[in-house]
Amino acid sequence: MAKASIYLDTRRQTKDDLYPIKIRVTHGSNRKYYSTGYYVANQIELSKLFDTLKPVRGTKKVIRDKILENVSKAELCISSLSTFNFTKFEEVFLKKSADLTYTKVFSSFDAYREILKLEGKVSTASGYELAAKSLKKFLKATNKNQNLEFGDINKEWLTKYENWMTSNNSAQSTIGIYLRNLRTIFNVSISKGFVPQE
Numbered sequence: 001m002a003k004a005s006i007y008l009d010t011r012r013q014t015k016d017d018l019y020p021i022k023i024r025v026t027h028g029s030n031r032k033y034y035s036t037g038y039y040v041a042n043q044i045e046l047s048k049l050f051d052t053l054k055p056v057r058g059t060k061k062v063i064r065d066k067i068l069e070n071v072s073k074a075e076l077c078i079s080s081l082s083t084f085n086f087t088k089f090e091e092v093f094l095k096k097s098a099d100l101t102y103t104k105v106f107s108s109f110d111a112y113r114e115i116l117k118l119e120g121k122v123s124t125a126s127g128y129e130l131a132a133k134s135l136k137k138f139l140k141a142t143n144k145n146q147n148l149e150f151g152d153i154n155k156e157w158l159t160k161y162e163n164w165m166t167s168n169n170s171a172q173s174t175i176g177i178y179l180r181n182l183r184t185i186f187n188v189s190i191s192k193g194f195v196p197q198e
Contacts, residue, residue: 002027002084004074006067008046009033017041021067023074025089032086034074034093036067080115080188105148106132108185131181138164150189153182 007024014020018039025032040046049056049064056064077093078084092114109132116125138161139146158179165175 002078002089004071004078006046006050006071007033008040008043010043014039021046023070025074025078025086027084027086030086034070036070038063038067076111076188077115079191080112105135105150105153105182105185108189109181112185112188127177128181128185131178134165134170134178135161135182150186153186 003026005024005026007022009020009022012020016039018041021036021038021040022033023036025034040049048054049060049067055061074089074093077089080092081088092111109128113125113128116122116128135148136146138144139148141164142160145152162175162179165178
């Protein structure tokens with residue numbers, strides 16, 4: 001199983017005597033490194049940046065959070081691929097248009113659909129696209145915020161969505177598929193810590 005970690009690349013020093021912080025992805029005996037765009041002077045400074053006992057603030061906190069976001073993105077890419085290889089991983093991880101943080105419902109649908117396409121599951125990906133379109137129509141019809149977040153969804157919300165689909169003559173099988181797709185997106189986000197379990 002591949003894994004992602006934070007790595008200080010001391011092989012090349014900048015003219016300002018800094019070293020690049022990278023994301024190291026290890027798969028078996030193979031390793032590849034991906035830039036985060038951030039630099040520190042040494043391993044001690046890197047350790048301070050991620051010291052949980054002395055949390056950083058200001059600009060350093062922004063940098064730390066961005067790096068951790070990149071690590072989470074890499075881990076999500078790894079776990080979403082049924083068979084890992086660096087080519088497939090990079091197609092998703094390096095694609096700037098794909099939001100893989102799984103913090104918003106529709107960007108999560110988009111990201112998961114991209115991964116399904118890479119796996120050759122075009123028909124399944126199409127199902128997720130239809131589910132997302134249905135959700136958007138529901139939000140528009142009920143004058144709800146189009147920027148749907150996971151925190152907006154609860155039992156009452158789901159009941160209203162199901163009733164809306166029924167009133168628009170959606171088949172029970174279709175309703176079941178769309179709700180299962182939404183549950184899958186929810187579970188992926190929970191498993192990665194973007195949505196609390198409760």
